[in-house]
Amino acid sequence: MLNKKIFSCRGTRDRSEWRAFILGIFLLLALGGIALSLSVGALSISLNEIITAIFSDTPGANRQVIWNIRLPRTLVGALVGVNLSLAGAILQGVMKNPLADPHIIGVSSGAGLAGVSIMVLFPHKEYLVTPFAFFGAMIAAIFIYILAWKGGIRPVRIILAGVAVSAFLNSAISALLVFYSDRVHGALMWMVGGLSARSWPHLDIILPYTIIGGILAILGARRLNILNLGDEIARGLGLNVEVSRIALTAVAALMAASAVSVVGLLGFVGLIVPHAARLLVGSDYRYLLPASALLGVAVVTLSDTLARVAFAPIEIPVGIIMAFVGAPFFLYLLRRDA
């Protein structure tokens, strides 16, 4: 493994330097992604102009574009990146399964069914999509938890229950799309996930979950590290394994639900970003969580910028770009690691 190579031939000091270095790179990428997303588009705006537009009151086209369109959209994208990648990182630790991501606990299929139902059955009430998707996600997650409960929670049972419930919900989504094929377009865009037309109200929905979830995740980092040693060792160290697992899953579910309810079913971030971060900073959650959050910001903002300009004036949903560019890059990391 890459980590082994890096960590075994150097001392602890080098290792913490390496982690700080990678975190620094991720921070630069995140800031760069945000800056690029603000600057690039139909109207190209320089960094200086962005700063002027944000911090001074002089009215003008730049200020209009930045304040009303690009800034909120970029920030929504950044927070979605944070929420989904933290949720994925937490779930991979809690379930001790590399394939765990927000899909596994039913968040995506629950939000998907609720959101698509509104879009095709009540197309004039689109404002209901976000709250319904959020509740759909949470109900699906709770339902899977109850199904998986049998005198405690075993990760494998959650994963299997999650697969079954998601398959059930997804078939309901497909049925809706078949019956209302004339209204499929909007629903389809939403299911791929996109940031188009996302603005301040959306930011207000995600922000509390990012702040609270982020704090809880960082506080839970040591517990995640201990859970990764296996249930028996964790119990022996005095960790309440069941309570920790439920609490951390709940945090992940809330973060992921708030994100997908706003931007749709972005699939890639929650699975791949934590893995990419893990390959570079290692599996210590005290570093892995901030690394995942920063990389999540970078991936979503950069992908969204690309999604807006690649085929301008046509915008492609960011989910498509992310999987197209991100998957090969991840495969590259994986190959290099082996």
Added chain:
Amino acid sequence: MSIMKAEALSVNFDDKMVLKDLSLAIEEGKIISILGPNGSGKSTLLNVLSRNIQPNKGIVYLDGQNLAQLSGKKLAQQMAVLPQSPQAPSDLTVRDLVEFGRFPHQSWWRGKSEQDEDCVSWALTQTGLTQMADRVVSTLSGGERQRVWIAMALAQKPEILLLDEPTTYLDICHQLEIMELLAAFNHEHKLTVVMVLHDINHAARYSDYVAVLQQGQIFAAGKPVDVITEHTLREVFRVESEISFDSSGKPMVMIRGLTSINRRSRG
């Protein structure tokens, strides 16, 4: 004085009785080995003593307190547990892993203290791991890795250490190294050690007391010399044996073969 007491433990897995009305007292500062054939319930007993499994009936007392009523952290400050072949993420260093042993002494708002640092370096020194503290655990040999887990348990500063077959998968030299390490700790720090062992001779040589389990009940318990007999080996393990005694009077078992009943049932 007994540090730990199990009273009338019963454990069922579905409708199979794994432990039947089993009572056991563990004397403070001693090494106690639990022996028994496969499926006799020895690992289950250790799991109940470590509170990894709740018994269907019966109570375990630690220092006079009901084990079921202690908080996880309180318990982990008094008792360390090492399961069979534990797994760690592949990129953790020896020091990372040993530091986890301090978890029960830390809290939400307080990270590493000076005392934690001291305990970690103490545990590393005691287990002879200081030189490899920055090595990644996955690059170590099986014996070294087992020493790291023991160091983690010691960093907890427990009064009692529970181990499930700590020498499995190790070669004979590393097996003895682990046994000597535990014996030294028991001797120098009065650490009570309770372990499940497969090797009867190890148990005979290193334990103060031995409990032999058969079908969820204690067949015999006491000093090795009283418990490890040709009779016990024939009845419980179904092997014929010859017992000799070393210079300190500890029994040594030489297995001669399967019992005749066993041979017939196989033939």
